[in-house]
Amino acid sequence: MAKLIDGKKLAGEITAQLTEEVSRMKEKGIVPGLVVLLVGDNPASQTYVKNKEISAKKIGIHSVVERIPASITEAELLAKIEAYNQDETIHGILVQLPLPKHIDADKVLLAIHPKKDVDGFHPYNMGQLFIGSPDKIPCTPYGIMKMLEAYQIEPEGKKAVVIGRSNIVGKPMAQLLLMQNATVTMTHSRTQDLPAVAREADILVVAIGRGNFVTKEFVKPGAVVIDVGMNRDENGKLIGDVKFDEVEPVAGFITPVPGGVGPMTIAMLMEQTVANARK
Numbered sequence: 001m002a003k004l005i006d007g008k009k010l011a012g013e014i015t016a017q018l019t020e021e022v023s024r025m026k027e028k029g030i031v032p033g034l035v036v037l038l039v040g041d042n043p044a045s046q047t048y049v050k051n052k053e054i055s056a057k058k059i060g061i062h063s064v065v066e067r068i069p070a071s072i073t074e075a076e077l078l079a080k081i082e083a084y085n086q087d088e089t090i091h092g093i094l095v096q097l098p099l100p101k102h103i104d105a106d107k108v109l110l111a112i113h114p115k116k117d118v119d120g121f122h123p124y125n126m127g128q129l130f131i132g133s134p135d136k137i138p139c140t141p142y143g144i145m146k147m148l149e150a151y152q153i154e155p156e157g158k159k160a161v162v163i164g165r166s167n168i169v170g171k172p173m174a175q176l177l178l179m180q181n182a183t184v185t186m187t188h189s190r191t192q193d194l195p196a197v198a199r200e201a202d203i204l205v206v207a208i209g210r211g212n213f214v215t216k217e218f219v220k221p222g223a224v225v226i227d228v229g230m231n232r233d234e235n236g237k238l239i240g241d242v243k244f245d246e247v248e249p250v251a252g253f254i255t256p257v258p259g260g261v262g263p264m265t266i267a268m269l270m271e272q273t274v275a276n277a278r279k
């Protein structure tokens with residue numbers, strides 16, 4: 001049976017440390033501030049934003065959530081971002097993705113000041129990551145690296161396979177594993193014989209967005225399986241991309257959904273916001 005990687009517990013420990021640190025910062029008159037801009041009423045986004053709000057409150061981060069109607073124009077949204085770029089009480093700006101179709105997400109991410117880009121999605125921060133000197137790191141892959149570290153899983157020399165090549169998860173994930181000297185294979189929807197490729201992995205990271213897609217045929221016995229997926233089944237229950245009950249007996253380590261990668265993503269967002277206020 002696989003050992004469970006408890007993201008929720010680890011995120012709780014990180015949150016507790018941040019809470020202490022923020023109370024010390026407040027004695028010096030510093031209050032970390034985070035703004036989340038949520039455009040439209042994507043129900044999935046609402047849950048994430050709610051969890052971020054709860055976590056920020058717990059830590060003592062000044063948290064602003066702007067719920068903006070989908071009818072906002074691109075120019076109006078860019079103006080809001082510019083105002084937060086100038087606002088000294090705000091150390092982190094996050095624009096929840098996806099955005100409505102009439103708004104160019106690339107333009108929006110480019111408008112966030114790289115120093116306040118606690119998501120690590122700005123092309124400057126992405127570039128820094130890919131040349132090997134990161135400052136802000138995309139929170140989901142960053143949280144995954146923290147989980148590996150906490151469970152003493154050493155990527156060096158291991159074969160890592162990443163399924164999914166999005167800018168927010170798959171690509172930065174592969175880069176972080178590469179920086180830790182793993183031998184990394186990136187796979188996607190055009191990969192031929194994906195189960196055979198995945199079966200080579202000592203560390204398998206799955207970020208596809210299809211419930212229960214990864215079955216035991218994808219997993220080498222003893223492998224570390226990290227499930228990024230957040231999907232709803234026919235009953236509305238939250239499920240990962242990995243068929244947990246089937247893979248768990250084969251894997252060496254596995255992350256659950258919920259309680260795995262999700263809480264760590266939020267913890268890293270808080271960490272990068274506090275780090276910014278510290279500077």
Ligand SMILES: NC(=O)C1=CN([C@@H]2O[C@H](COP(=O)(O)OP(=O)(O)OC[C@H]3O[C@@H](n4cnc5c(N)ncnc54)[C@H](OP(=O)(O)O)[C@@H]3O)[C@@H](O)[C@H]2O)C=CC1
Pocket residue numbers: 140163164165166167168169170187188189190191194207208209210228229230231261262265
């Ligand atoms: N827990 C967390 O904190 C987070 C969870 N998520 C979740 O992770 C999942 C992935 O998110 P994200 O990276 O944004 O997704 P995207 O939809 O942006 O990308 C999905 C990737 O999966 C690949 N893919 C799709 N179908 C297959 C297939 N049948 N075989 C192989 N590869 C496939 C796509 O390939 P191609 O490029 O060829 O189209 C693409 O590269 C979602 O469930 C999302 O909700 C996302 C962010 C944070």
Ligand SMILES: Nc1nc(=O)c2c([nH]1)NC[C@@H]1CN(c3ccc(C(=O)N[C@@H](CCC(=O)O)C(=O)O)cc3)C=[N+]21
Pocket residue numbers: 045047048051094095096097098119139140230238257258259260261262263265266
């Ligand atoms: N600019 C931007 N940055 C993001 O980081 C970002 C985004 N846009 N868009 C959407 C994805 C998704 N995402 C999640 C974060 C936390 C949970 C999370 O807290 N999950 C919990 C509970 C979920 C629940 O119970 O509903 C868990 O897995 O245990 C999930 C998903 C961040 N994303």
